[in-house]
Amino acid sequence: MQSAYDPEKRKLLSVLSHSSVFFASLFFFIGVPLGILLISEDPIVKENAKEVLNFHFNIWIYEAIIAILVFSFIGIPLAWLLTPFFFLFHWVTPILAILKSLNTPDEPYRYPFIFRFL
Structure with a gap:
């Protein structure tokens, strides 16, 4: 399937969203996917950013x-x-x-075992 969106930009923004989990600053690990969700026009990138935000909310609940x-x-x-x-x-x-976003950038990653709020 040919995408009208830049695949390299899609990979970069998706990986950046998913890798925000590894940063300790509250502003950074929530702010990055939230900013990407609000700014990006790519539906796959938006889906990945929503999924990361849902993952963060679930992590807080599990903690x-x-x-x-x-x-x-x-x-x-x-x-x-x-x-x-x-x-x-x-x-x-x-x-x-991150690996799925790099290998198949045309599909959003769905985290297992989480509740989706967004």
């Missing part, structure tokens, strides 16, 4: 659940079981999203 479990006496063993899976999910899926 809150694990924190509540840690601070509750009964939930401590469950938190110990869930934490390694959470960290794998938090770090591996954005890497997979």
Whole structure:
């Protein structure tokens, strides 16, 4: 399928959105995909930016659940079981999203196991 949008720009903006997960500054990791969502006219880039924002919201929810479990006496063993899976999910899926954006830029990446708010 031939796209009317620049494939290199699409790759760059999609990868930039997905890689924002790895930056610690709140403004940067929310601001980059939000800015890309608002500025870009490319529908695939917009879809990737929305997906990254949804991923961030889900990460915050999962972190809150694990924190509540840690601070509750009964939930401590469950938190110990869930934490390694959470960290794998938090770090591996954005890497997979970056690789997919580089290899098939004409398809948006859909993160698994998240609720979509946007």
